[in-house]
Amino acid sequence: xxxxxxxxxxxxxxxxxxxxxxxxxxxxxxxxxxxxxxxxxxxxxxxxxxxxxxxxxxxxxxxxxxxxxxxxxxxxxxxxxxxxxxxxxxxxxxxxxxxxxxxxxxxxxxxxxxxxxxxxxxxxxxxxxxxxxxxxxxxxxxxxxxxxxxxxxxxxxxxxxxxxxxxxxxxxxxxxxxxxxxxxxxxxxxxxxxxxxxxxxxxxxxxxxxxxxxxxxxxxxxxxxxxxxxxxxxxxxxxxxxxxxxxxxxxxxxxxxxxxxxxxxxxxxxxxxxxxxxxxxxxxxxxxxxxxxxxxxxxxxxxxxxxxxxxxxxxxxxxxxxxxxxxxxxxxxxxxxxxxxxxxxxxxxxxxxxxxx
Numbered sequence: 001x002x003x004x005x006x007x008x009x010x011x012x013x014x015x016x017x018x019x020x021x022x023x024x025x026x027x028x029x030x031x032x033x034x035x036x037x038x039x040x041x042x043x044x045x046x047x048x049x050x051x052x053x054x055x056x057x058x059x060x061x062x063x064x065x066x067x068x069x070x071x072x073x074x075x076x077x078x079x080x081x082x083x084x085x086x087x088x089x090x091x092x093x094x095x096x097x098x099x100x101x102x103x104x105x106x107x108x109x110x111x112x113x114x115x116x117x118x119x120x121x122x123x124x125x126x127x128x129x130x131x132x133x134x135x136x137x138x139x140x141x142x143x144x145x146x147x148x149x150x151x152x153x154x155x156x157x158x159x160x161x162x163x164x165x166x167x168x169x170x171x172x173x174x175x176x177x178x179x180x181x182x183x184x185x186x187x188x189x190x191x192x193x194x195x196x197x198x199x200x201x202x203x204x205x206x207x208x209x210x211x212x213x214x215x216x217x218x219x220x221x222x223x224x225x226x227x228x229x230x231x232x233x234x235x236x237x238x239x240x241x242x243x244x245x246x247x248x249x250x251x252x253x254x255x256x257x258x259x260x261x262x263x264x265x266x267x268x269x270x271x272x273x274x275x276x277x278x279x280x281x282x283x284x285x286x287x288x289x290x291x292x293x294x295x296x297x298x299x300x301x302x303x304x305x306x307x308x309x310x311x312x313x314x315x316x317x318x319x320x321x322x323x324x325x326x327x328x329x330x331x332x333x334x335x336x337x338x339x340x341x342x343x344x345x346x347x348x349x350x351x352x353x354x355x356x357x
Contacts, residue, residue, distance in 0.1 A: 063209070321342045
């Protein structure tokens with residue numbers, strides 16, 4: 001069976017494509033360096049991120065999301081409206097792989113690791129990506145990218161490392177240096193703080209992307225994808241953890257930014273959150289809400305949320321009164337459906353993401 005491409009089916013408005021209109025400027029060496037640094041770290045993050053039979057998502061630092069899934073051809077990767085910071089935005093998809101010789105792990109295995117041990121394949125120092133990426137720098141579309149090559153990759157026990165809350169298997173290992181080749185030129189990248197800059201930027205606030213009225217219509221396709229695949233998925237995983245611990249009965253979590261009170265009904269948890277200002281994975285949550293399962297099973301997670309909530313940070317500040325979110329998953333594919341309600345508006349979404357035979 002040969003897996004060939006990522007499919008992303010969606011029913012959303014307000015897309016924000018990065019395709020160029022008219023003449024396409026040639027990137028300067030300075031622009032290329034910025035793209036090489038940010039995109040190189042993002043691709044490395046995908047290669048080191050969670051692996052397995054599922055469809056996975058990583059948040060882009062300032063807007064958008066990255067999806068990836070295993071296939072026989074490597075990691076099939078899609079950048080959806082991804083703002084990597086420093087004025088670099090990318091949109092598109094392709095495949096990412098460690099060239100031979102190197103580990104060709106199956107979906108059930110760890111892709112590779114930088115800590116040598118029994119049964120743990122070691123990542124080679126070269127990583128390649130091929131596909132089509134539309135690139136925009138400082139708001140201007142430039143020549144698309146069709147290939148990225150990372151050579152001389154060095155991972156050290158120093159540096160900031162990759163954020164642990166994103167489940168990067170690099171653990172305490174930090175980024176050292178690498179050579180990134182794009183548009184026919186190679187660039188040295190050796191800033192040890194890049195993993196934190198790209199995956200855990202500081203200073204995000206509710207108003208980072210202004211939306212004075214808080215309406216849903218200001219959300220782009222990439223914003224909806226970020227909420228559906230990252231923000232609401234995070235809530236679902238939290239609710240799943242509480243479902244596995246219902247024997248604890250009612251209890252309260254005191255966070256640095258607010259509280260979560262758990263009650264139990266029919267052996268399933270009900271999640272009551274009071275978050276004056278909580279930041280998780282680049283999204284800032286402010287308000288109070290209640291969340292519970294509508295359906296819960298081995299391959300189906302379905303919850304609804306209601307309350308008085310604002311979400312900002314990596315999406316425009318949006319007032320949300322209700323959310324319906326449903327995930328149906330199987331090996332190598334996932335189907336998300338639902339809707340966001342707020343300020344007299346409703347934004348449905350539907351995605352199918354996976355591999356095609």
